[in-house]
Amino acid sequence: MSCTACGVKVEGPYQESALNRLNPDDQQFLLDYLLSGFSIKALEENTNMGYAAIRSRLDKLISNTKTVIRSEDQKKAILEKLRSGDITVAEAKRKLEKL
Template sequence: MNREVLGKCPVCGGDTSITKIRCSKCKTTIEGDFGLCKFCRLTPEQKEFIDVFIRCRGNIKEIEKELGISYPTVKNKIEDVVMALGHKVDDKVYESIDRKEILDRLNNGEISVDEALELLKQ
């Protein structure tokens, strides 16, 4: 049974580290203090979202359908993962991308004028 490494301590929420690695083939064991990759520190929900994001090739409309969530919720989940991976979010760039995507979706007939106006207000 394979279990994933816990990236966060279930007691205090602090970062965890690996102290022992063992080869399943030759049984060699290496001890030390090994850091985890930044993806290991994502929550299970964030990892599932990233899996859906990749499977849908970043197409927000497809992600909405797959997860049964709204456009703003998809964008919030993306921002959550971006921050969890340690990246800063430039609000000005983020807002301009949002507006362009909303207008593109309106132009493509994916959303109504009323839906576009509501999204632009957020």
């Protein structure tokens, strides 16, 4: 992980949150929703979005979050198969690149 503003890099094993792996638009929408008290009505008042647009955006955010989590679960399963010797490094690499 690194900061593009100051150039600081953090290396080593650490667990990154699924929310960190969401795209910046999804992260911002989630933050806006959180700051509105998880109230669609309050979010409507604080943005130019109507109920239908907010509901659609929430559904997209939920779907994107599930995709991120599934992808991480699939990566873990592939790496576990590699560790146990069930697949080769080349097979693991190919499978990881498909995700």
